[in-house]
Amino acid sequence: MFELQVLLVFMIIGALIAVKAKDLLSSVIAVGVVGLGLSLAFLILKAPDLAIAQLVVEILCVIILIRATIRKDLPFSTSGRWFFNTFITFLFMAVLLGFGYYCMRDLPQFGKPIMKVAQHFVNQGLRETGAANLVSSVVLDYRAYDTLGEATILFTAVLGVLAVMRKIGRKR
Amino acid sequence: MKEQQKGMTIIVKTITRLTVGLILLFGIYIVANGHISPGGGFAGGVIIALSFIHIMLAFGKEDAFKKMNQGVASFFESIGAIIFITLANLGIAGGYFFLNFLSKGEPFKLFSSGLIPLYNIAISFKVGAGLFIIVVILMLFKITKEDEKK
DSSP, X not given: OHHHHHHHHHHHHHHHHHHHOSSHHHHHHHHHHHHHXXXXXXXXXXXXXXXXXXXXXXXXXXXXXXXXXXXXXXXOOOOSOHHHHHHHHHHHHHHXXXXXXXXXXXXXXXXXXXOSHHHHHHHHHXXXXXXXXHHHHIIIIITHHHHHHHHHHHHHHHHHHXXXXXXXXXTO | OGGGSSSSOHHXXXXXXXXXXXXXXXXXXXXXXXXXXXXXXXXXXXXXXXXXXXXXXXXXXXXXXXXXXXXXXXXXXXXXXXXXXXXXXXHHHHTSTTOOOSOOOOTTSSSOSTTHHHHHHHHHHHHHHHHHHHHHXXXXXXXXXXXXXX
8 A cells, every 4th residue: 555655645745736836837737647646546446447537537627727727827916914824724724634533433444345235246246237347337237327317417517518608609 | 831820730730640540449449348348438438529629629620620510519419318318218118227138148248248338338429429519618718718809
């Protein structure tokens, strides 16, 4: 698990640079670094399906973000009230960590699920569905309702983008 | 030099002409082998959409619309959803929604596991066309805004 921890530290540094960078293009590139690190983390945790999906979606998002921000550089001022801002930041971090500690105490150990139904999928999935890729057999056979919901979400997202952008296009 | 007005430089255009077919073929491979190897309909659909976005970035939006315009994209989006729902509803005849009624076949072969490859193809149509539409709309919005400034 040492590689995973190195990757997580790398991703945290990338996220901090994305927040703190002065121009937007550097921020977008740092966000892409975080996505690439997440894809590699999925590979280390032996989830190649998720790694492929994360990689291609990250490429698409970075293309859209770069096209959207490449000529719109908006540096914003960060002066004034630095004591209040820093105090509030540390206060919220302390509250979040405190609640997180109480929540995480009751979770099962990493890599040891408490759900018994997953064992049935692993043992009987190949015989019951005939799909060699167990992720496909779960996504499209045992849990197909979730995939239907995901397709509906994508359809709604396309409709939403069309509706929001069309109004501006008609003003000409 | 007048031919290079739209899109990027001639180096990018030449490389795009060589690689875009391979990217599309890789997406189709990922979709078709979704039930055997890692991948599946969503990842393959995004790769197929990326191949068309690749054309759009390199050659400009007119050349990309010759390959796939918004009408074709919305047709594929709708046909993917209709195939998915129809296959799910056909299962009601045998018992319940999403019943895998085709024969399972031999594992690790391309034609196996009943309906799962067909679901993968339907989802790839939907995801590829939907993401292509989203990117086209966002880029068109940016272009019209630049024109207004001039």
